[in-house]
Structures are given as structure tokens and as C-alpha cells.
Amino acid sequence: MPASVHADLDRLARLVDSALRVEARLTPKPGLVDHRNNGAHSDMDLHTLTVSADALAPWWVEFGLVGTRYARTPGESGDDEAFLADLRSVGRTVEQVMFDATDGINTHKGAVFAFGLLLGCAGRRIAEGRRIDVGVCDDVAEVATAVLVDDLIASDRAPATAGERLFRDHGLTGARGQAASGYATAREVGLVAYREAMEILAVQPHLALGPMMRDRALLHALLAMLAVNADTNLAHRGGVDAMGWVAGRAERILARGGALDPDYVRLVEMFDDELIHARLSPGGTADLLAVTIWLSALPQAPA
Structure with a gap:
């Protein structure tokens, strides 16, 4: 070879x-x-x-x-x-x-x-x-x-x-x-949200610098995918209704700007605390975030 x-x-x-x-x-x-x-x-x-x-x-x-x-x-x-x-x-x-x-x-x-x-x-x-x-x-x-x-x-x-x-x-x-x-969730939701966030952060450097910019954009991508992904890890732990609750919670944070909101750390930490209290872990979406990160290192497919 x-x-x-x-x-x-x-x-x-x-x-x-x-x-x-x-x-x-x-x-x-x-x-x-x-x-x-x-x-x-x-x-x-x-x-x-x-x-x-x-x-x-x-x-x-x-x-x-x-x-x-x-x-x-x-x-x-x-x-x-x-x-x-x-x-x-x-x-x-x-x-x-x-x-x-x-x-x-x-x-x-x-x-x-x-x-x-x-x-x-x-x-x-x-x-x-x-x-x-x-x-x-x-x-x-x-x-x-x-x-x-x-x-x-x-x-x-x-x-x-x-x-x-x-x-x-x-x-x-x-x-x-x-x-x-x-x-599709990683490619059409996570990757799109990540790249859009990176573009916004790049022209507004006061929002985030260096590795913080990438991490903030990835967190934005995670929120975007949580809002749409039918994560069976959530359904397994908390029933089908748990998927809708988590999606709705992510949507509300995104409506405020997601990880681009100045108060994003507090908002996401509150979300984290709520999920921990409910014993809910969106592990399937975490896998999709890893896929999103991997895809972000590859060229776009030709139109």
C-alpha cells in the first residue's frame, strides 16, 4: 500500500x-x-x-x-x-x-x-x-x-x-x-451552527479569543443539536418526554443567542444543573458533537 x-x-x-x-x-x-x-x-x-x-x-x-x-x-x-x-x-x-x-x-x-x-x-x-x-x-x-x-x-x-x-x-x-x-444532524445542524458562530466571533473579537472562540462555537453547535436531536440516551433515562423537555430548554437558550449570548456560561451551567438533577445525559448528542468536530476539519463537499 x-x-x-x-x-x-x-x-x-x-x-x-x-x-x-x-x-x-x-x-x-x-x-x-x-x-x-x-x-x-x-x-x-x-x-x-x-x-x-x-x-x-x-x-x-x-x-x-x-x-x-x-x-x-x-x-x-x-x-x-x-x-x-x-x-x-x-x-x-x-x-x-x-x-x-x-x-x-x-x-x-x-x-x-x-x-x-x-x-x-x-x-x-x-x-x-x-x-x-x-x-x-x-x-x-x-x-x-x-x-x-x-x-x-x-x-x-x-x-x-x-x-x-x-x-x-x-x-x-x-x-x-x-x-x-x-x-445529517451533525452535518446540517451542528456543523452549520459551529461555522456560523465562528464567523460571528471572528469579526467580534471582544466576544472570545483563541481557543475560547472555538469552544464557544462548539457549545453553540451542541445547543443547536440538542434542540433537534431525538437522543435515545435521554429517552432511555427519562422516557420520550425527556427528549422534548431537553429540546425545549435548548431552544430557549438559543432564542437568547445560544453561546453567543454574553451570559451564556450561566445559562448553560443552569441547564447542566437541571439535567444532572433529572439524571439526564444526552450522550448521543455528545457523539454527534465529536462527529461535528471531525467534519469541521474536512473540506466542504463540492456543490
Whole structure:
């Protein structure tokens, strides 16, 4: 395999590692682990997330390598079934690495699922000589629809996970639905909100400087996604009504300007305290924030 392919895969893997660490450290995040507190979690803290990220860091490139084995010639559809099977195999190994490092705590299972698909499709693009840009989300949508259908829609087995029960009872598709949409919430809501906030902050430097500007824009993106995302983590912890309550709370903060409001820290910390009191953690949206961070480092797809 050409050295340039390895270099591209390593770069994308490092961006995933960075995205997870930036997401974890972003503070304050409503209901989520950060520098301020453990959010609504009693089993993990920022150190746990760091240990998990350290353990996962060498493994991200493996998903991209899977993708390079499934390069297609122009006009060829490719063997997506085998492609997904190989990604799942690597994913199971990587999940076990995570659990071994965290003594069984689920810190990044959602991220393993999301970035496994994104890096796998990116690796296939690299092997095909195609540009790596935000359009890789479209590639994910093409292959992940089968995951949604096989695991949820066409499945006749009894629900084995909380996500499967939520689909049976309420039609919520969770992480599988996000993947099948090509991560539309991250791409069309989170990334748009992040870039708009960065543009505003860049021309008003009195609002934020340096890393603070990026973090403030990311917090704005998180609020934007909380306002629209059907986060099954919230539904699992607090019922379907919890999703609507969290969305409404985020909408009210956004109506005041979101993270661009001068009083944004106090507003978000109050939101954080409320979610902790209700024991609600929007973990699925946290995964989408990590995806947003990763996508923000890629070029836009051609119009």
C-alpha cells in the first residue's frame, strides 16, 4: 500500500482522537462529563474518558484500512455486506479494548460505531483516489441504511438492547438512524451552527479569543443539536418526554443567542444543573458533537 495512503489514514485517525478529547474537555456541557463535573454520570469522569481515548487512539486507523480493501471501480456497486461485516468485526474488538481500559464502563461505544463507519468509508475513498471531504457522510448513508433495516426495521427478533426496545415502542432509530441519514444532524445542524458562530466571533473579537472562540462555537453547535436531536440516551433515562423537555430548554437558550449570548456560561451551567438533577445525559448528542468536530476539519463537499 502506498505510503501516502497510510499517511492519509493516520491523519484522519488522529483527527478522530483529537475530536474525542476536545469534546470531552468542552465545558460546560449540559448533563455531560466535563471539567465542571461528571454530568449525570455516576460511573465516569473526565479521567475515565481520557483513559478510554488513550486506549482507542491506536485503533482508529484499523477502520480506514478495512475501507481500503473495498475500493470500487467506476460504476461498480461494491460488496457492502462484506464491508459492513468487516467493520463490525473491528468494531467488536475496539469496543472490548474500551471496556478493558475502563473496567467495563461504556465511554465511547457510540463514537466507535460512528467513526468506524466514517473512517471505513474514508478509507475506501482514499483507495479509490477520491477526495476526502464532508461528502464522506453520503457514503456512510449508502452503506448504513442496511444496518438500520437489518438491525431494526426488518428484524423479527426480540429487542435485545435499549435502542431496539425504543425503536419497537416509539420508532426511535438512534445511532443507526443518524448513520443512515449521513449524520445529517451533525452535518446540517451542528456543523452549520459551529461555522456560523465562528464567523460571528471572528469579526467580534471582544466576544472570545483563541481557543475560547472555538469552544464557544462548539457549545453553540451542541445547543443547536440538542434542540433537534431525538437522543435515545435521554429517552432511555427519562422516557420520550425527556427528549422534548431537553429540546425545549435548548431552544430557549438559543432564542437568547445560544453561546453567543454574553451570559451564556450561566445559562448553560443552569441547564447542566437541571439535567444532572433529572439524571439526564444526552450522550448521543455528545457523539454527534465529536462527529461535528471531525467534519469541521474536512473540506466542504463540492456543490
